[in-house]
Amino acid sequence: MKRQLMVASLWSLVSINAISTVTAAEEPHVLMVLSSYGKQVDGETTQPGFEFDELSKAYQVFSANGIQITLASPAGGQPLADEYNRDKSYNKAFLSDPQAMSALSDTVKLAGLDGQSFDGVFIVGGKGPMFDLHQDSELQRLIREIYEQQGIVGAVCHGPAALVDVKLSNGAYLVDGKRVNGFTNLEETAFGKKWRPQFEFLLEDKLKARGGLFEQDGLMLNQVTIDGRLITGQNPFSTADTAVAMVRAMGIEEVNEPAYKDDRSVKLAELLFRDKAAALAQFQQSPEQYDVQMLAMIGVYQARFAKTQLQLHNAIELMTFAQSKFNHPMIELTIAQAYVRQNDLVEAKSSLQRAQKTYPDNEKIKAMLARL
Structure with missing residues (x-):
């Protein structure tokens, strides 16, 4: 060298x-x-x-x-x-x-x-x-x-x-x-x-x-x-x-580690999957360091491509957490769809009913509620 x-x-x-x-x-x-x-x-x-x-x-x-x-x-x-x-x-x-x-x-x-x-x-x-x-x-x-x-x-x-x-x-x-x-x-x-x-x-x-x-x-x-x-x-x-x-x-022991909002947000999502209470406490300590909209989208994609019930559960937890700070009809629909995949039709219907109060004119929410 x-x-x-x-x-x-x-x-x-x-x-x-x-x-x-x-x-x-x-x-x-x-x-x-x-x-x-x-x-x-x-x-x-x-x-x-x-x-x-x-x-x-x-x-x-x-x-x-x-x-x-x-x-x-x-x-x-x-x-x-x-x-x-x-x-x-x-x-x-x-x-x-x-x-x-x-x-x-x-x-x-x-x-x-x-x-x-x-x-x-x-x-x-x-x-x-x-x-x-x-x-x-x-x-x-x-x-x-x-x-x-x-x-x-x-x-x-x-x-x-x-x-x-x-x-x-x-x-x-x-x-x-x-x-x-x-x-x-x-x-x-x-x-x-x-x-x-x-x-x-x-x-x-x-x-x-x-x-x-x-x-x-x-x-x-x-x-x-x-x-x-x-x-x-x-x-x-x-x-x-x-x-x-x-x-x-390369042998540098005292490493200066620049931290970025999107990377912090991904790590917060991972922590939420392991320890919900710790993740909530960490977020509440400095919410400005995290991108809530990004957390919501991670949850949406996790739900869409989940292959196990545990993955679905984690996705619901993340979306529900993000939903309290940033909401969108797509998040509401994805949460309901995840509950359906968990065979929890009661929770899916309850979630959609809450969503309809926020988005009374959303046709997709109305249609999914009608199917349930």
């Missing part, structure tokens, strides 16, 4: 300048990789690119912990991000950072890089990696070089697509026999309808086919899997924690 080689050579010098040079050389250096696949025609996205939220969250984690960052892509230059919310706190921070924006406007070509220069590599997700990064031979080389020199390999969401064909020097796939995760088949079903038909493979299936021991949490919940120096995150809400895990793996 670059850091180790420089330290070995520089310690032979005895001047004050040599000591300060070693200190600088010991600062970890992370390569952040973005897809170059994105394309727009007349303002319309015709090919998906990278996920800006994931770039900005991970960049801030690395930057806040004094880690050098190089942004790179297969084609170099400025890659195209998928549509994103510029008002999110992490995106605002990136967009207002001149150094970050300069790096993004002129990313380095992967082909010109040497793995010896980096202590870690982080693959940013988005749908683009499913089209270009998974088959980029230069990226495969860099990942292999960084991993085999004891560096850290991280990826989030669809970023692990870049790992599926990486082979080590012994011919084995990098992910073979290792615990790994990424955007799940269930999440593709729920959220990937636009581009999924064009994918060559589903990420979960391919990681398993390469020998990966695939792990996952519930739909759009936070899951970070750490297997030695391979660190993967399931979806956008796993981004910051994946980057934090990489920072720790």
Whole structure:
């Protein structure tokens, strides 16, 4: 690894300048990789690119912990991000950072890089990696070089697509026999309808086919899997924690962990599933730190794709909690539908009757009540 080689050579010098040079050389250096696949025609996205939220969250984690960052892509230059919310706190921070924006406007070509220069590599997700990064031979080389020199390999969401064909020097796939995760088949079903038909493979299936021991949490919940120096995150809400895990793996003990409202909200939902009283107490202590509308939507999607009674119960608990702070006819209907799936028609009818008082003209609520 670059850091180790420089330290070995520089310690032979005895001047004050040599000591300060070693200190600088010991600062970890992370390569952040973005897809170059994105394309727009007349303002319309015709090919998906990278996920800006994931770039900005991970960049801030690395930057806040004094880690050098190089942004790179297969084609170099400025890659195209998928549509994103510029008002999110992490995106605002990136967009207002001149150094970050300069790096993004002129990313380095992967082909010109040497793995010896980096202590870690982080693959940013988005749908683009499913089209270009998974088959980029230069990226495969860099990942292999960084991993085999004891560096850290991280990826989030669809970023692990870049790992599926990486082979080590012994011919084995990098992910073979290792615990790994990424955007799940269930999440593709729920959220990937636009581009999924064009994918060559589903990420979960391919990681398993390469020998990966695939792990996952519930739909759009936070899951970070750490297997030695391979660190993967399931979806956008796993981004910051994946980057934090990489920072720790690079030997930084006192980690500055930037916290974001959407990530806090996901973790609150997970806590509610485990300990309702603790979740309520945590929310009441600082409600401004959470996005209640987002909590409601997590509950709606959890209910729609629930496969077990426990999952349905958790979804109802989350929606009912969010409903007291943010209400919408869709939430009311989804709660009632979940009760029907639990064979609790009495509670379903009672829920709809309460909803009808709030939304007396809603035809869907009227129709469902009539069926019950």
